[in-house]
Amino acid sequence: MAALVLAACGNQASTPSASGTSPLLIGVVAPFTGVDAGLGPAYYAACLAAANELNTNGNIMGHPVSCQQFDTRGEPADAVPAARQMVASNSNLMAVVGCTSDEASSVVPIIDASHIPMFCMTGQSEFNKTTYKYFHRLVPPDQYDAFAMVGSALYFNHYSKIALVFGNDIGSQAFVPPAQTAIPKLGGTVTINQAIALNQSDYRTEVTQMLATHPDVIFTEALGPADATYLAEVKQLNGGKLIPFIGTSATVDPQWFAAVSGAIGVDNLVNNYQAVDIGTTFSGPGYDEFVANLNAAASKFPDAPKYKQRASTLHLYDGLLQAALAMNATKSIDPQVYNAKIKEIGNGVSGATEVHTYKEGVDAINSGKSVRLVGAGGPTNYNQWNNSQQGYILVKYDAQGNEVTIGSLTQEQTAKIIAAGGGG
Amino acid sequence: MDLFIAAFGFGLVSMSVIAIAAVGFTMQFGITNMINLAYAEIMISSAYAAYAFNRSGINIWVSMIAGALFGAVFSFLLNRLLYAPFQRKGTSLIGMVIVSLAAGLVIANVLLPIVGYFNVSYKQDPGPTIRLGAIDLTTVQVLIIALAVSLMLLIHLLLTFTRLGKAMRATAANPTLARNCGIPTRQVIDIVWLITGALCGIAGVVAAMNSESFAASSGAGYLITIIAAAVLGGAGQPYGAMIGAVLIGEITELSAAVISPQYKGVIAFAILVLVMVLRPQGLLARQGALAAAG
Numbered sequence: 001m002a003a004l005v006l007a008a009c010g011n012q013a014s015t016p017s018a019s020g021t022s023p024l025l026i027g028v029v030a031p032f033t034g035v036d037a038g039l040g041p042a043y044y045a046a047c048l049a050a051a052n053e054l055n056t057n058g059n060i061m062g063h064p065v066s067c068q069q070f071d072t073r074g075e076p077a078d079a080v081p082a083a084r085q086m087v088a089s090n091s092n093l094m095a096v097v098g099c100t101s102d103e104a105s106s107v108v109p110i111i112d113a114s115h116i117p118m119f120c121m122t123g124q125s126e127f128n129k130t131t132y133k134y135f136h137r138l139v140p141p142d143q144y145d146a147f148a149m150v151g152s153a154l155y156f157n158h159y160s161k162i163a164l165v166f167g168n169d170i171g172s173q174a175f176v177p178p179a180q181t182a183i184p185k186l187g188g189t190v191t192i193n194q195a196i197a198l199n200q201s202d203y204r205t206e207v208t209q210m211l212a213t214h215p216d217v218i219f220t221e222a223l224g225p226a227d228a229t230y231l232a233e234v235k236q237l238n239g240g241k242l243i244p245f246i247g248t249s250a251t252v253d254p255q256w257f258a259a260v261s262g263a264i265g266v267d268n269l270v271n272n273y274q275a276v277d278i279g280t281t282f283s284g285p286g287y288d289e290f291v292a293n294l295n296a297a298a299s300k301f302p303d304a305p306k307y308k309q310r311a312s313t314l315h316l317y318d319g320l321l322q323a324a325l326a327m328n329a330t331k332s333i334d335p336q337v338y339n340a341k342i343k344e345i346g347n348g349v350s351g352a353t354e355v356h357t358y359k360e361g362v363d364a365i366n367s368g369k370s371v372r373l374v375g376a377g378g379p380t381n382y383n384q385w386n387n388s389q390q391g392y393i394l395v396k397y398d399a400q401g402n403e404v405t406i407g408s409l410t411q412e413q414t415a416k417i418i419a420a421g422g423g424g
Numbered sequence: 425m426d427l428f429i430a431a432f433g434f435g436l437v438s439m440s441v442i443a444i445a446a447v448g449f450t451m452q453f454g455i456t457n458m459i460n461l462a463y464a465e466i467m468i469s470s471a472y473a474a475y476a477f478n479r480s481g482i483n484i485w486v487s488m489i490a491g492a493l494f495g496a497v498f499s500f501l502l503n504r505l506l507y508a509p510f511q512r513k514g515t516s517l518i519g520m521v522i523v524s525l526a527a528g529l530v531i532a533n534v535l536l537p538i539v540g541y542f543n544v545s546y547k548q549d550p551g552p553t554i555r556l557g558a559i560d561l562t563t564v565q566v567l568i569i570a571l572a573v574s575l576m577l578l579i580h581l582l583l584t585f586t587r588l589g590k591a592m593r594a595t596a597a598n599p600t601l602a603r604n605c606g607i608p609t610r611q612v613i614d615i616v617w618l619i620t621g622a623l624c625g626i627a628g629v630v631a632a633m634n635s636e637s638f639a640a641s642s643g644a645g646y647l648i649t650i651i652a653a654a655v656l657g658g659a660g661q662p663y664g665a666m667i668g669a670v671l672i673g674e675i676t677e678l679s680a681a682v683i684s685p686q687y688k689g690v691i692a693f694a695i696l697v698l699v700m701v702l703r704p705q706g707l708l709a710r711q712g713a714l715a716a717a718g
């Protein structure tokens with residue numbers, strides 16, 4: 001009897017059998033409230049689209065998949081209990097997505113210790129050579145975003161005087177040091193560096209200070225209403241004219257577009273804004289399947305279709321499909337078994353069959369082939385630290401808020417900026 | 425030098441927004457003995473109420489009336505349905521603070537799924553820029569300042585020269601004695617919630633107009649500033665809240681011009697702490713709530 005009680009009190013329920021039909025859960029660990037509340041929905045949309053893809057194509061070896069939000073509020077203090085509660089109360093977690101720069105440092109160790117594969121949207125450099133085995137990153141480090149912004153300003157637009165206006169949150173401030181290092185080394189000038197508080201109702205004094213430095217361009221990432229308020233005040237205090245501004249990949253986002261276009265007008269946004277984004281073509285069979293799934297996810301999350309051109313949504317969707325195919329390939333739903341296979345599904349091995357959808361992948365695996373998923377976001381190239389990078393494109397918005405590619409940085413340009421900025 | 429003058433001008437706008445909000449907040453405390461931490465969430469809810477009208481093509485200044493009405497009715501109902509029953513049971517002041525904190529969280533979390541995650545902006549024409557030396561203000565900002573001054577004058581006239589104002593002050597000073605003197609204190613308190621709720625609603629709309637963009641999460645940012653202005657001036661004192669708003673508004677903007685904008689909140693609240701250490705009752709507090717109104 002005592003043995004029975006002790007067994008029942010084990011801290012983790014045993015892993016469900018691969019042959020059963022028990023449900024599996026994907027945890028979306030991200031801010032859904034607070035100033036970075038715009039991030040969580042993009043990742044939740046990725047999860048719902050992936051779950052739809054899996055569940056309409058035979059589930060994962062019969063196991064249906066669902067998504068659950070775990071709100072970190074963008075604060076480590078809230079993120080830790082959220083992550084602990086997630087792993088303690090869900091023995092059927094197959095993967096976690098989200099883990100932004102706001103909370104990655106505090107939640108990644110918890111998730112890794114629980115042996116749950118995760119696909120994180122953090123650009124923090126501490127994960128460039130991470131030892132966490134279950135960590136996967138399908139986006140470049142933030143410092144590379146900053147380097148791409150520098151390249152866009154100096155080489156593509158030929159601006160030289162640059163104002164840095166970033167939110168004072170952890171995620172946004174990660175862009176500042178690499179930009180400050182690279183700009184002067186490449187012949188540019190940082191006219192001012194402002195760390196603005198995200199929850200202020202106005203920034204007029206800050207804008208007046210910035211305008212007095214006469215920059216050619218503003219680099220920015222201040223999420224929530226901050227960028228909208230700041231840029232509207234730039235327009236007001238600069239005689240009705242905006243200064244060109246270049247955003248990080250996080251500003252390529254329907255919420256950011258809605259906020260800023262509402263404040264400064266669509267035409268002003270279209271004509272003055274550029275951003276750097278992770279190289280994505282938004283085309284191909286993997287992308288078409290993703291869009292169909294995203295549209296289907298609207299029944300559970302009406303805003304889901306708005307994320308069809310958000311690179312992070314595409315990449316997290318791909319990550320989840322990689323995990324699902326790894327489970328099929330190993331015939332296991334035990335993360336300790338299939339985790340190592342994820343990298344192989346992403347990178348492919350010699351002779352691997354290229355697949356674009358979950359169904360194609362399962363069919364190929366069932367016929368004895370090894371597969372490489374080239375999904376919605378294109379090919380994955382994990383390095384030894386499970387970091388995958390795909391280069392950068394330069395983008396702008398059209399009047400409907402769709403991303404339009406306007407250029408890209410050559411490898412030589414990128415290498416030169418990275419070297420100047422001290423990037424690895 | 426121009427930057428300091430410009431910052432002073434921006435401070436006038438900030439203090440106007442804070443003053444409207446802080447006077448309503450401090451009157452609620454002064455007269456009904458309720459520190460209403462749900463105040464900022466009602467502000468942002470009212471801003472969205474005005475937004476609904478504004479997006480249907482109604483001028484923002486007319487929509488502001490809808491925001492004020494929403495704030496008034498919401499605050500009245502919140503008191504009648506939630507706060508008053510707890511107060512009648514003798515819940516302590518700190519207990520009421522916790523109740524209002526919970527109410528604020530409930531409002532915020534109900535509001536979010538209704539209005540969504542997206543930031544929104546009013547359709548408003550800022551009008552021509554009015555230049556006074558180094559101070560550049562839009563017509564809308566000048567009107568916000570004028571509105572704040574008008575509302576402060578009205579509050580002064582209400583408290584000083586009307587029977588209702590005298591009844592409010594009597595209720596604030598000693599509700600039992602006021603009731604025994606024939607003052608219908610319950611009705612007075614209802615009216616206070618309606619008036620302060622309207623101020624709360626107007627404050628939410630002007631704050632959103634001034635910010636150009638707002639979201640459901642914007643409320644949390646307002647509350648700290650409002651409390652700071654109210655406490656700095658003397659909790660429960662409408663005139664104190666006005667002075668607190670002036671100081672917080674100007675200190676915030678001028679400190680941004682002197683040092684990094686990153687620290688402007690820190691400087692404002694450091695001065696608040698200093699005042700609290702040197703004069704814990706606030707700048708204007710005498711004996712009893714609303715004493716300064718007399």
